[in-house]
Structure formats: structure tokens, C-alpha cells
Amino acid sequence: MPSSIYDIARAAGCSISTVSKALNDHYSIAEETKRRVRAVAEELHYQPSARARNFASRKSGSALFVTDFYRNIGYENPHMFEIINGATHALEEKGYSLLLRNMRAADAPALLQDAMLREQADGVLLHATILTKQLAMVLMKADLPYLVIGRPGFSTGVSWMDVNHESAGRLAADYLLDRGYRRVAFLLGNAREDTIAQSRLKGMNEVFAEEALSVETISGCLTYEEGARAAEALLDRAERPEVIVCSSNTLAVGCLHALRARGVDIPGGMALMTFDNYPFSMIVQPQITAVDLDMYDMGWEAARFLLRRIHKPNLQTQSFCTTPRLIARDST
Amino acid sequence: MPSSIYDIARAAGCSISTVSKALNDHYSIAEETKRRVRAVAEELHYQPSARARNFASRKSGSALFVTDFYRNIGYENPHMFEIINGATHALEEKGYSLLLRNMRAADAPALLQDAMLREQADGVLLHATILTKQLAMVLMKADLPYLVIGRPGFSTGVSWMDVNHESAGRLAADYLLDRGYRRVAFLLGNAREDTIAQSRLKGMNEVFAEEALSVETISGCLTYEEGARAAEALLDRAERPEVIVCSSNTLAVGCLHALRARGVDIPGGMALMTFDNYPFSMIVQPQITAVDLDMYDMGWEAARFLLRRIHKPNLQTQSFCTTPRLIARDST
DNA sequence: TTGAAAGCGCTAACAT
DNA sequence: ATGTTAGCGCTTTCAA
Numbered sequence: 001m002p003s004s005i006y007d008i009a010r011a012a013g014c015s016i017s018t019v020s021k022a023l024n025d026h027y028s029i030a031e032e033t034k035r036r037v038r039a040v041a042e043e044l045h046y047q048p049s050a051r052a053r054n055f056a057s058r059k060s061g062s063a064l065f066v067t068d069f070y071r072n073i074g075y076e077n078p079h080m081f082e083i084i085n086g087a088t089h090a091l092e093e094k095g096y097s098l099l100l101r102n103m104r105a106a107d108a109p110a111l112l113q114d115a116m117l118r119e120q121a122d123g124v125l126l127h128a129t130i131l132t133k134q135l136a137m138v139l140m141k142a143d144l145p146y147l148v149i150g151r152p153g154f155s156t157g158v159s160w161m162d163v164n165h166e167s168a169g170r171l172a173a174d175y176l177l178d179r180g181y182r183r184v185a186f187l188l189g190n191a192r193e194d195t196i197a198q199s200r201l202k203g204m205n206e207v208f209a210e211e212a213l214s215v216e217t218i219s220g221c222l223t224y225e226e227g228a229r230a231a232e233a234l235l236d237r238a239e240r241p242e243v244i245v246c247s248s249n250t251l252a253v254g255c256l257h258a259l260r261a262r263g264v265d266i267p268g269g270m271a272l273m274t275f276d277n278y279p280f281s282m283i284v285q286p287q288i289t290a291v292d293l294d295m296y297d298m299g300w301e302a303a304r305f306l307l308r309r310i311h312k313p314n315l316q317t318q319s320f321c322t323t324p325r326l327i328a329r330d331s332t
Numbered sequence: 333m334p335s336s337i338y339d340i341a342r343a344a345g346c347s348i349s350t351v352s353k354a355l356n357d358h359y360s361i362a363e364e365t366k367r368r369v370r371a372v373a374e375e376l377h378y379q380p381s382a383r384a385r386n387f388a389s390r391k392s393g394s395a396l397f398v399t400d401f402y403r404n405i406g407y408e409n410p411h412m413f414e415i416i417n418g419a420t421h422a423l424e425e426k427g428y429s430l431l432l433r434n435m436r437a438a439d440a441p442a443l444l445q446d447a448m449l450r451e452q453a454d455g456v457l458l459h460a461t462i463l464t465k466q467l468a469m470v471l472m473k474a475d476l477p478y479l480v481i482g483r484p485g486f487s488t489g490v491s492w493m494d495v496n497h498e499s500a501g502r503l504a505a506d507y508l509l510d511r512g513y514r515r516v517a518f519l520l521g522n523a524r525e526d527t528i529a530q531s532r533l534k535g536m537n538e539v540f541a542e543e544a545l546s547v548e549t550i551s552g553c554l555t556y557e558e559g560a561r562a563a564e565a566l567l568d569r570a571e572r573p574e575v576i577v578c579s580s581n582t583l584a585v586g587c588l589h590a591l592r593a594r595g596v597d598i599p600g601g602m603a604l605m606t607f608d609n610y611p612f613s614m615i616v617q618p619q620i621t622a623v624d625l626d627m628y629d630m631g632w633e634a635a636r637f638l639l640r641r642i643h644k645p646n647l648q649t650q651s652f653c654t655t656p657r658l659i660a661r662d663s664t
Numbered sequence: 665t666t667g668a669a670a671g672c673g674c675t676a677a678c679a680t
Numbered sequence: 681a682t683g684t685t686a687g688c689g690c691t692t693t694c695a696a
Contacts, residue, residue: 015668016667017666017692020690021666024691029665047450048690049451050392050450050451051688052672053690054386055674055690056672056690057690058691060382060383069421071417072628073413073417074410074412074414074415075414075610075611078410079406082405082407084413085401085405088432088433088434089401097432098431098432099429099430099431100431118380119334260617278407279407283616284615284616285589337674347682348674348675348683349682349683349684349685352676353675353682361681361682362682381672381673383672384674384675384688385673387688389674390675666696667694667696668693668696669692669694669695670694671691671693672688672691675688677685677687678683678686679682680684
């Protein structure tokens with residue numbers, strides 16, 4: 001039987017409200033009293049009941065992390081978990097904890113509204129992959145603090161935070177120009193839908209345009225095989241690019257294997273660079289130069305923003321955080 | 333302002349306890365009344381306050397997942413998150429949710445005791461990596477339902493659940509013998525401490541012993557480089573093994589690169605096999621034959637056990653779950 | 665600076 | 681089958 005606030009009050013010779021205030025460091029309580037109460041609480045191994053406290057104070061001390069946790073996501077999207085990791089740490093610093101909640105995009109609006117009505121968390125972090133227009137409406141109308149992680153794929157007033165992909169593109173371009181590369185092929189997915197890759201491309205183009213150069217874009221590449229095929233097509237040309245830049249790790253490994261199968265020297269015959277450091281870029285041979293994005297940091301910053309918003313509900317943001325970092329390796 | 337149980341009672345023309353019982357499907361309430369109450373609740377978008385319910389019923393509807401969430405764990409140990417993923421889904425089915433809590437082994441006993449006193453969760457899943465003898469004592473003395481995921485590195489009475497690594501070893505051995513391999517070198521970490529690898533080795537040895545064969549053990553291999561070096565040493569021998577079996581993906585990639593650097597044909601000149609399918613075995617060339625362990629399933633089963641234990645506190649277990657699966661690929 | 669007392673919104677034992 | 685009522689263990693307002 002754990003001791004309650006009544007036990008402490010009795011042992012310290014004061015009322016329960018004094019105990020409550022003393023433990024919450026309320027200004028109205030004398031230092032001497034605070035000390036006495038705390039000593040007694042310590043001695044009796046008193047820990048206030050989180051449930052009673054949450055109930056009375058209408059808080060829950062936790063935030064929801066909502067996304068589509070499909071099977072194998074741990075392997076296929078480790079970034080997601082590094083975001084969660086960072087968020088957990090930031091919340092923990094302030095005594096909050098992170099609740100995981102699985103929702104598919106279609107169910108999210110209803111489920112989230114339920115969760116809000118049930119007062120299960122003080123705030124929500126949602127990954128942009130499940131953000132629909134309908135969900136965006138729910139978020140903006142509700143009075144629950146929230147933050148979308150990742151940039152929405154449509155125009156909307158929701159608060160979001162993302163890695164600055166354009167800046168990552170500029171970083172890549174600066175590096176390539178600095179190393180003397182001029183003819184660049186950029187491999188990305190479907191040009192319309194892959195907004196992340198689009199931002200990266202935009203950043204690269206900006207820098208290249210300053211030198212009156214341009215980046216050749218090869219879209220429709222998503223899978224390992226498509227990456228390999230694209231690399232082969234580039235090799236077959238009379239005038240090859242000097243470097244292939246991939247918008248994903250998977251593509252890069254595809255290219256790498258294709259280049260190696262053709263006996264092309266890397267980076268001599270063809271250089272290779274990719275966005276994202278994980279999961280593959282450092283375990284293949286040669287290791288691939290990469291622009292790394294700090295997802296832990298993004299999770300951290302997102303959680304910090306959410307905490308601020310919990311205490312200051314009007315706060316809004318649509319912004320980028322965390323600067324990308326370039327890791328030069330053998331492939332360039 | 334969300335509607336409360338009083339609003340529903342008033343609108344349905346009954347008492348709050350009838351509402352409570354009706355919504356909780358209590359046997360003593362007439363079907364007709366249940367229907368009426370539910371209809372009213374639906375209409376008023378009533379959702380019972382999770383906080384009030386938790387407080388009144390002395391439950392919290394959530395389980396804690398505790399481990400050392402170090403930076404980059406998302407990339408370096410995706411298994412951990414696939415376990416979490418599975419656990420989240422199993423809990424969600426029963427209306428529970430998963431709370432992530434970061435603890436280092438040294439702080440875990442104190443922090444966990446705090447969390448228990450604060451009644452923050454109905455149960456705890458702990459990863460074996462943070463399990464010390466002291467923590468084991470705390471768990472066994474406490475009356476909080478718990479389950480350790482992974483086999484403890486020491487002899488103890490705590491309940492745990494793990495993948496059956498011996499069975500995985502037997503599976504690997506059966507496959508190799510079936511393919512005609514007889515001379516096997518098994519690479520693993522420190523023989524004393526790497527209990528997972530030890531179990532795998534034990535399973536392999538059992539099967540080989542039945543054929544009056546034995547597995548050569550090469551210990552002290554943990555890193556990529558050590559894997560590469562071990563492979564080179566094996567190549568330098570007069571009588572080479574026919575196949576190298578690695579107890580980790582990292583080792584296997586090290587071996588693979590060493591073999592390729594020497595121009596050895598895989599699997600003709602030397603075959604290669606590894607435990608764990610992720611993260612690397614299918615993205616290198618050639619793809620490596622692997623014994624895959626279903627971590628999602630383990631998380632699922634662990635959570636199911638925890639739920640049972642929450643309702644039946646005396647339940648105990650020290651057992652294995654999830655059968656490993658062999659994925660034959662190009663390297664054997 | 666302290667204490668009394670009124671909730672917070674449910675559950676569950678008990679009475680009807 | 682339904683209602684009454686006493687908590688659950690705190691926070692917070694208001695009075696002293």
C-alpha cells in the first residue's frame with residue numbers, strides 16, 4: 001500500500017493542501033515547512049499518484065505520437081524511430097512521456113477526435129505521412145496542441161516542422177561544385193509526388209544556376225532495380241555525367257551495384273552521392289558520400305515545440321529545423 | 333466542453349451508474365436500456381474521460397516499454413523498434429497503449445520503482461539489455477506485472493521471453509547439411525558474454541554432432557573489421573572451411589567484403605550465411621542467406637503475455653516464442 | 665502562511 | 681434492473 005498525501009500530512013503535522021503545495025513548490029509555503037514536508041515524503045517513499053494528479057489537474061503528462069506503424073517499419077523506416085527517440089528524450093526532460101498510437105490515414109481523423117475527447121494526452125505529434133486534408137481540419141479546429149512532423153503534401157494552415165531539404169540540396173551542390181563536378185544526374189521518384197526529392201532538387205538547382213550550370217533530372221526512380229537501371233542507362237550514353245546523385249539510399253545502392261557490375265571505377269569512372277546516411281550508405285563498398293539528416297534532432301525539436309504549445313496554446317509554426325550535414329566518403 | 337456522464341444520464345433519463353454500467357456492458361442492465369444509453373451517448377459524442385476512468389478504476393490503460401534509448405538506436409538496433417511495433421499492435425487490440433520510457437541500466441531500478449509508485453502504467457515490458465540483478469530483484473518483489481524481453485545474461489527467477497536462438501542454430505545447421513556443406517566456421521563475439529551467439533552455436537553443434545561432425549568456432553569477432561580479418565585468416569589456410577556462418581549482419585558484411593577483395597567466388601569458393609535478415613543481408617551483393625527472427629512477432633507475443641499477466645498476476649514464464657525462418661539466397 | 669472544503673468524472677458496493 | 685452513495689488521491693479556491 002503506497003503512502004498517500006494524507007499519510008504525509010499526518011506525519012508532517014499539517015494539512016493535505018499544505019503537503020500538495022509544498023511538494024509543488026508553491027510560493028505561499030514557508031521554506032521551513034517545505035523542507036519538513038519533503039523530508040517526511042522522502043522518508044515514507046511517497047510518490048504522488050500520477051492518476052489522481054492527472055485527474056485533479058486535468059493533465060495527462062504525456063504526448064501522443066501518431067503514425068501508421070505498419071509491419072517492418074522498424075527496418076524500412078528507421079528514421080521514424082529516430083524521430084521518436086529524440087522526442088522521447090525531449091519530453092522526458094520535462095517529465096512527460098510519449099504514447100505510441102497506430103493510425104492509418106483513413107481512420108486518423110475519427111480516431112484522433114476520440115482520443116482528444118478521451119483526454120488521453122496533452123498534445124499530439126503526427127507524422128505527415130498520415131496527414132490528409134480532413135485530418136488537417138480536425139487538428140486546426142480542435143484545441144489540442146499538436147505538431148505535424150514533415151511537410152504536408154498540400155497547402156494548409158496546420159503547424160508543421162521538417163528537415164530543410166532545400167538546404168540539404170544546396171549543401172550537396174556546394175560540395176559537388178567544390179570537388180570539381182559539373183555534369184550531374186539527379187535520380188528521384190515521381191516528380192509530382194515526391195516532394196522531399198523535389199525540395200532537394202530545388203536546392204541543388206539554385207546553387208548550380210549561380211554557376212550557369214544545370215542538374216539533369218531523372219525521375220521515376222524509386223526502387224533498387226530502378227536505380228540500377230537508371231545507372232546503366234547513364235553509362236550507355238556517349239556523354240556520361242560525372243556524378244550520380246540519388247535521393248534515397250536504396251536508389252544509391254542500386255546504382256552502386258550496377259556500376260560495379262559494369263566494372264566502372266568509383267569515383268574515377270563515375271562518382272556517386274546520396275541523401276540520407278542511413279541505413280546503407282556506410283556499409284556498402286565503397287562507402288557513399290551522403291547528406292545526413294539528423295532525425296533525432298528533429299524529433300527533439302518537435303517535442304520541444306509541442307511542450308511550448310501545451311503551455312502557450314496559440315503558438316504556431318511552419319518551419320524547418322536541423323541543418324543537414326555532409327559526410328564525404330570514398331564515392332566522390 | 334465535452335459531455336460528461338451526467339449529461340448522458342439526464343438525456344437518457346436514468347442515473348449515472350446506469351450509464352456507466354450500460355457503456356461497460358454490465359450484465360445487470362437491460363438490453364433495452366443499454367441501447368437507449370448508447371444511442372444518447374453516440375448522439376452527444378460522448379467519450380468517457382480516460383483520466384477519470386483511470387483514476388476511479390485504478391488502472392491506466394497503458395504499458396511501459398523500458399530500455400536504453402541511446403542516440404541512433406533507430407538505425408543501430410532496428411530490431412528494438414520492430415519489437416515495439418509488434419507490442420503496440422497487440423496492446424491496441426485490447427485498448428491499451430504503449431508508453432516509451434528511457435532508462436539506463438544503472439538508473440533503472442530506482443526509476444522503475446518510482447514509476448510503479450506513481451502508478452503510471454498497468455505493466456512493464458523491459459528489454460533484457462538493461463536488466464541487472466538489482467533490477468531483477470525489484471521486478472520480482474514488486475506487484476507490477478512485467479515481462480523481460482530477451483533472455484537475461486544471468487541466472488534469475490524473472491519472467492522473460494525470447495526468440496529461440498538454439499532453434500535458429502539448428503535450422504541453420506539443417507540447411508547447411510542439406511546443401512552438402514560439411515566444414516563450417518562459425519564467427520561470434522566474446523564467447524562468454526555473447527549468450528545469443530552461444531545459443532545459436534549450441535543449436536548448430538547439436539545437429540552437426542548427430543552426423544559426427546563439428547563446427548569450428550572463431551570467437552572475438554564483433555565488428556565489421558574483425559569479420560573481415562577473420563575471413564582473410566580463413567582464406568589463408570591450407571584447408572579452408574566451405575562456409576562461414578556469422579552470428580551478426582555486421583560480421584557477415586565484413587566477411588563478404590573481404591572475400592570479394594580477394595576475388596573469391598561466393599558461394600563457389602566460399603559460402604556465407606548469417607543470422608538476422610536485417611538490416612544488411614539483402615542489400616549487399618550477393619545477397620546473403622540468413623536465418624530471420626521475427627521481432628514484430630516477439631513484441632506481439634510479449635505484449636499478449638503482459639496483458640494476460642495484468643489480469644492474472646501470478647502468471648510466470650521463462651520461455652521462447654516465435655520460430656525462426658530461413659531465407660535461402662545467393663551466398664550459399 | 666496555512667487549512668477547510670469543493671470539486672475532478674468516473675466505478676462499484678450496496679440498497680432498493 | 682436501477683439508483684444511491686461513497687470513494688479514488690489529488691489540486692485549487694477561498695477563508696482564516
